[in-house]
Amino acid sequence: MMLSNPLLQRLARWCPWVLRDEPKQPVKVLVTGAAGQIGYAIVAMIARGLMLGPDQPVILHMLDLPRAAEALDGVRMELIDAALPLLRGVLATSDEAEAFQGVSVAVLIGGWPRKEGMERKDLIAKNVSIYKSQASALQQHAAPNCKVVLVANPANTNALVLKEFGPSIPAKNITCLTRLDHNRALGQVAEKLNVHVGDVKNAIIWGNHSSTQFPDASHATARTDLGEKPVKQLVADEKWLKEEFVSTVQQRGAAVIKARKQSSSLSAASAACDHVRDWILGTPKGTWVSMGVYSDGSYGVPEGLFYSFPVTCEKGEWSIVQGLQIDDFARSKMEASANELEEEKSIAMNIL
Incomplete structure (x- = not known):
């Protein structure tokens, strides 16, 4: 609050509690x-x-x-x-x-x-x-x-x-919502490296919220005692990154159902809060998250699909992270999920 009146300035200096900003509207x-x-x-x-x-x-x-x-x-x-x-x-x-x-x-x-x-x-x-x-x-x-x-x-x-x-x-x-899958990916990497999940960032969920989604840790980093390093370097196990990590994240929902006899609830609710919070309040600098958004053709994903991309958020707006290198393995997985979404779109459009 700007105070141009000298009397108000002195009052604010000696009695700051008197001039608190107006509370936010609900x-x-x-x-x-x-x-x-x-x-x-x-x-x-x-x-x-x-x-x-x-x-x-x-x-x-x-x-x-x-x-x-x-x-x-x-x-x-x-x-x-x-x-x-x-x-x-x-x-x-x-x-x-x-x-x-x-x-x-x-x-x-x-x-x-x-x-x-x-x-x-x-x-x-x-x-x-x-x-x-x-x-x-x-x-x-x-x-x-x-x-x-x-x-x-x-x-x-x-x-x-x-x-x-x-x-x-x-x-x-x-x-x-693909933030639940994103959070699951962070959790799996954190467990693999025995670090706190808050020290892992920039995993990606590409595609559909289904078993064709592609959890991608190739651009992720983790903070260790030696500083921030690429997850690929820290894990040093390409087979784990391409197989076990991917399948565990893809099938995590089914694993929860098998264990609880009910679908994910607490983690889904938490992820939805994370999704909206970052969207409205912004993502930390240097960090991206995964959101299912309307494709503009980025990374060769067909326009007109809701597809999960890495995004950053600022002032209530999301932007797809551009310029990431995509290898042949990742491309094939991303295309498979896009194809499934095209099929679902076709089914939906025929019903509409």
Whole structure:
């Protein structure tokens, strides 16, 4: 705050607590599927400042199906009981128009779950109607520059459906979550090198949030007692980097389901918070993260797909990291994932 009045300047010098900046206005954040496991985990994280910062008040809008209304109200009660200082209001509803009203951030977790025996094309078909309706609600009721992250699978193609049915929503405002895979990649490297995960950066998830994704550590670095070094140099095991590392990250979700008998929830919620936080507040200098964004043709990825790239973020905008060297092994993996996304796009467009 600029103080031109000499009296105010003296007052600020001797009594700084009198002239504190005005508190931030609350931001409305929507979570769909909020009565589910990921939703239940993420709402408290958001209300504790893990998504928008420790000084940003929030108003939570929670949406779920009418049959989940009682459970959703239980989540609302728990949020109130937690006495969270940043939480300035909670709305629990099954009405899309009410849920999307005025929101600046939308975390879309609710979707048709994949069931045993269901093919991916059937899953896409089930989700088209959901995201057609939510695209309409976004256009009509959300804040003009609302930032959207698709968590529900198939996340990349759900994002594409949302864009197709929401033509007035800027493509740059629609993203899908591959940060969970990115975090898994960092974790695997950290375990391999026996370093803290915070000392590893710049892994990449290329492509689809599916088993065709390509976890890439060839550009990653890690900080050790000897300074920051390339992960390739520190691991010194090309077979591990191209095989075990890749397959472990690709199959981590299935491994969690096998162990827990339920899908990843806590880690998915944490990753969604990371995704939005970095998008809005910015990535640290020299660090990139993985986000599913609308392709502009970078790295030969066909335009018009939601594809996971390495990105940096500043002032609420993401930019694809350019100029990275891609070897033949990486190129083949990236193309395989792009081909799968082209197939999913074709299925979705035929349904549309």
